[in-house]
Amino acid sequence: MATVTAKELMEEFDLSLLNDEEAVTYRPITTADISRPGMEMAGYFTYYPAKRIQLLGKTEMSFYAQLSPEEQQERMVRLCTYDTPAIILSRGMEAPDELKRAADEVGVPILSTSISTTRLSSKLMMFLESRLAPMTALHGVLIDIYGIGVMITGSSGVGKSETALDLVRRGHRLVADDSVEIRQEQDGVLVGRAPELIRHLLEIRGLGIINVMTLFGAGSVRNEKRIGLAIDLEAWDQKKQYDRLGLDEDAVQIFDTDLPKITVPVRPGRNLAVIIEVAAMNFRLKRMGINAAEQFSERLTSVIEESDHDHD
Incomplete structure (x- = not known):
């Protein structure tokens, strides 16, 4: 089965790694679908598509900023699973400490880019569809x-x-x-x-x-x-x-x-x-x-x- 790694995405889209360990970037990405976890930020994880790349934009992060510290901690822990191939922050946003801690715990790469969320989402999907095609x-x-x-x-x-x-x-x-x-x-x-x-x-x-x-x-x-x-x-x-x-x-x-x-x-x-x-x-x-x-x-x-x- 065809796979892509976060390392390849970093090279293709000039993304920066926000984790300390580069080893996390070798986790395989197996689907071209991208998720924008807005519902998850609000606490709804019933249908969370954990195997997709999670793309956090201005909307998700401004909502996250209004949550209480306990909620912030809980959401980030649930967002980072052993299946999650990568979490990408768009528009050059900083990763909150809660996200870094939760990601390091299970080895999820956190990547950052200055590109806008929608543009990055469509470029990523096109690249992944082409690379993951049979x-x-x-x-x-x-x-x-x-x-x-x-x-x-x-x-x-x-x-x-x-x-x-x-x-x-x-x-x-x-x-x-x-x-x-x-x-x-x-x-x-x-x-x-x-x-x-x-x-x-x-x-x-x-x-x-x-x-x-x-x-x-x-x-x-x-x-x-x-x-x-x-x-x-x-x-x-x-x-x-x-x-x-x-x-x-x-x-x-x-x-x-x-x-x-x-x-x-x-x-x-x-x-x-x-x-x-x-x-x-x-x-x-x-x-x-x-x-x-x-x-x-x-x-x-x-x-x-x-x-x-x-x-x-």
């Missing part, structure tokens, strides 16, 4: 073609990397070759990237490993891209019936997202880069509501019907 790695090539993230799959030796090189030469951008790390973000959004070790590299049989960025410039690569379409390359099979009109929409499931998939048969003499380029353009048109295959099919039907009428 992740998998698939064998294939990911290329940005006209703004569409196209993932090319197929058995070993079918020509995925060679096709990728051809597409990069035609001005498209390489995201990953051989292994694509995919994470699912909110509502079925799949984002792919290359593992750090092989970023910007392409392996071509006979040539070895080439650095696309060095050869074709910075405009020929991207670090990550949302995946919109999967294209599966398969060796041409004489006995198989291939979809000639392009009306059949297939899909491949990654996590719980259905990714549209097109199967392209490979045989000598077919220019795969051009076929894939056109498939991406066609996919983009479909997303805009223009379906060439359906239009062609309708035109064909009307031509047939007209010729039938002529014969009547």
